[in-house]
Amino acid sequence: MPAATAVTMALLVSRLDTSSSGEVFAVALGPLLAFGAVLLAGHVVDALAEPLRFVAEARMDGAHRAHIARLAAGSPTIGALERPEVQERVRLARADPDNWTERTPGQGALAQLGEFVRILGITASCLVLARYAWWLVPVVLLAAVAARSVGYRQGLAFIRLWLAGVSHGRRAHMWQEVLTQPAEAKEVRVFGFAEWGVQREQHHIHGMFDRAWAAGVRDLNRQWGRLALTVLGLAAAYVPVALDAAHGTTTVAVETAVFAAGWSVFTALDGLDWRNRLGALPVLQAARKLDEELGAPAAPAHAAPASRPEDAPLVRFEQVEFTYPGTERKVLDGLDLEIRPGELLAVVGLNGAGKSTLIKLLSSLYEPTAGRITADGTDIAEFGPAEWRRRISVVFQDFVRYHLTLSDNVTLGQADGTVPDLTRAEAAARDAGLDEVLARLPHGWDTPVARSRTGGVDLSGGQWQQVVLARALYAVRSGARLLVLDEPTAHLDVRTEFDVFSRLAAHRGSSSVVLISHRLSTVRQADRIVVLDGGRITESGTHEELMALGGSYAEMFAIQAERFGAGFDDRIEDGELE
Numbered sequence: 001m002p003a004a005t006a007v008t009m010a011l012l013v014s015r016l017d018t019s020s021s022g023e024v025f026a027v028a029l030g031p032l033l034a035f036g037a038v039l040l041a042g043h044v045v046d047a048l049a050e051p052l053r054f055v056a057e058a059r060m061d062g063a064h065r066a067h068i069a070r071l072a073a074g075s076p077t078i079g080a081l082e083r084p085e086v087q088e089r090v091r092l093a094r095a096d097p098d099n100w101t102e103r104t105p106g107q108g109a110l111a112q113l114g115e116f117v118r119i120l121g122i123t124a125s126c127l128v129l130a131r132y133a134w135w136l137v138p139v140v141l142l143a144a145v146a147a148r149s150v151g152y153r154q155g156l157a158f159i160r161l162w163l164a165g166v167s168h169g170r171r172a173h174m175w176q177e178v179l180t181q182p183a184e185a186k187e188v189r190v191f192g193f194a195e196w197g198v199q200r201e202q203h204h205i206h207g208m209f210d211r212a213w214a215a216g217v218r219d220l221n222r223q224w225g226r227l228a229l230t231v232l233g234l235a236a237a238y239v240p241v242a243l244d245a246a247h248g249t250t251t252v253a254v255e256t257a258v259f260a261a262g263w264s265v266f267t268a269l270d271g272l273d274w275r276n277r278l279g280a281l282p283v284l285q286a287a288r289k290l291d292e293e294l295g296a297p298a299a300p301a302h303a304a305p306a307s308r309p310e311d312a313p314l315v316r317f318e319q320v321e322f323t324y325p326g327t328e329r330k331v332l333d334g335l336d337l338e339i340r341p342g343e344l345l346a347v348v349g350l351n352g353a354g355k356s357t358l359i360k361l362l363s364s365l366y367e368p369t370a371g372r373i374t375a376d377g378t379d380i381a382e383f384g385p386a387e388w389r390r391r392i393s394v395v396f397q398d399f400v401r402y403h404l405t406l407s408d409n410v411t412l413g414q415a416d417g418t419v420p421d422l423t424r425a426e427a428a429a430r431d432a433g434l435d436e437v438l439a440r441l442p443h444g445w446d447t448p449v450a451r452s453r454t455g456g457v458d459l460s461g462g463q464w465q466q467v468v469l470a471r472a473l474y475a476v477r478s479g480a481r482l483l484v485l486d487e488p489t490a491h492l493d494v495r496t497e498f499d500v501f502s503r504l505a506a507h508r509g510s511s512s513v514v515l516i517s518h519r520l521s522t523v524r525q526a527d528r529i530v531v532l533d534g535g536r537i538t539e540s541g542t543h544e545e546l547m548a549l550g551g552s553y554a555e556m557f558a559i560q561a562e563r564f565g566a567g568f569d570d571r572i573e574d575g576e577l578e
């Protein structure tokens with residue numbers, strides 16, 4: 001485009017120069033139309049480029065983000081994802097720019113394409129220059145590259161400086177969130193730290209911007225150097241051509257073409273979009289590293305999954321050891337445990353004994369560092385995580401409150417691509433004690449359980465636990481045969497908890513249930529209780545057997561009973577739990 005503009009402009013000037021005043025219009029019409037056509041073409045290209053750029057960028061970034069989501073969510077275990085350096089790579093690869101130095105792969109790819117087009121333009125302009133004299137090409141190019149590289153180096157130094165302040169930026173953002181979000185609003189007021197928080201935010205904002213601001217001012221002064229390089233380069237090319245024109249060795253038209261082509265080399269080099277291209281590179285590098293670290297994402301299942309076995313499995317932990325990645329301590333150490341088909345097994349132990357870890361291993365979220373876990377004699381690793389997880393249903397202690405409808409929250413993960421079965425969901429809600437909450441919701445099952453959504457409602461901690469219990473029971477009704485509950489009722493009062501467990505015990509069908517609870521009044525209903533201590537099972541039996549044994553279970557129970565008796569926690573009446 002710049003070369004075509006230079007040539008048509010020169011043609012126009014040459015006709016105007018050589019024609020007498022009477023015939024100007026007739027002679028200049030052709031070149032005028034050609035010049036107009038070039039300008040029009042430039043305008044059309046500009047007009048088309050923006051929507052095309054938008055669509056291309058959106059498609060590339062959409063595909064990239066889907067790949068990252070599949071990679072992060074599809075890795076069978078969670079050990080790698082929990083590592084801080086992997087978390088940082090996921091943040092970067094997600095292509096959701098955290099600051100202006102980061103770019104998306106779509107922006108990077110289009111910038112690279114743009115650079116290619118500009119280099120073509122520069123080549124065409126150089127051909128126009130060379131047509132006049134070959135030495136014009138190195139003179140103009142060297143001056144343009146020198147001026148450009150000054151700007152490039154300044155830009156890179158500014159970006160480095162900016163990145164050094166990013167941690168301040170994150171902390172400023174954290175304070176901004178704390179001071180403005182409803183979740184923190186209560187504590188900000190009660191603890192009275194609003195002004196202190198604002199000052200912390202200000203401190204970090206200055207930490208981020210002050211040095212960049214100073215560098216910006218310094219760079220502004222250095223622009224003179226860049227300007228001097230541009231002026232000298234252009235003068236070295238233009239002065240000899242202008243002298244030739246003045247002496248009549250060349251025409252004004254040729255001089256016009258050279259001037260236009262020379263200037264376009266400077267502007268094209270100046271417009272090279274290196275920031276977008278370089279800004280996207282770390283994103284792509286992080287994505288490539290994640291490809292190695294998280295393994296190939298599981299392909300989305302299209303085939304109908306095999307039907308689930310009717311009976312609950314006999315699960316065995318055999319000499320299982322487990323150490324969290326990056327730590328030294330064996331959380332589980334030679335653990336042997338049987339989960340018999342259809343039994344209600346309670347696991348108790350002090351804080352940090354490893355109960356939740358045992359559940360994570362049972363759910364194949366981590367693999368044992370030694371030993372194995374079997375189901376009916378087959379190592380659960382052989383089923384593959386996806387198939388094994390279809391057979392179990394887990395409620396985690398730190399479950400997620402999805403901002404979805406109640407129906408989605410209860411049927412999550414069990415729909416197998418089909419429409420959720422609301423009759424089954426109703427039954428699961430009844431068993432979990434959720435039916436009263438459901439009856440009060442304005443749109444029933446279709447009510448979003450988050451006030452941030454239109455028509456949504458907020459649920460209390462206890463109500464949320466009923467939702468996740470209903471989800472687990474829905475899974476059992478859909479065919480899961482091992483129900484795992486990690487402190488599912490900590491937010492419920494004793495009476496509700498007792499009701500929920502009575503219903504659970506009655507409605508679990510042929511499924512086995514593994515229950516973790518600190519409330520021993522609940523635990524005593526279990527068929528069998530095991531005590532986890534020092535990474536292994538130290539006691540196993542019914543409530544009565546363990547009380548008779550007089551070991552750590554009996555001790556814990558005595559302490560809790562004493563607490564109840566002294567009026568701590570929710571008091572229970574004598575005989576209420578019998």
Ligand SMILES: Nc1ncnc2c1ncn2[C@@H]1O[C@H](COP(=O)(O)OP(=O)(O)OP(=O)(O)O)[C@@H](O)[C@H]1O
Pocket residue numbers: 082324325327331349350351352353354355356357358397
């Ligand atoms: N992701 C992790 N990385 C490293 N260590 C961990 C991780 N999760 C838990 N741990 C450690 O493993 C040990 C057992 O934790 P776990 O959560 O299994 O105990 P728990 O018996 O469920 O405790 P609680 O009754 O308090 O819930 C603790 O020392 C804990 O600090």
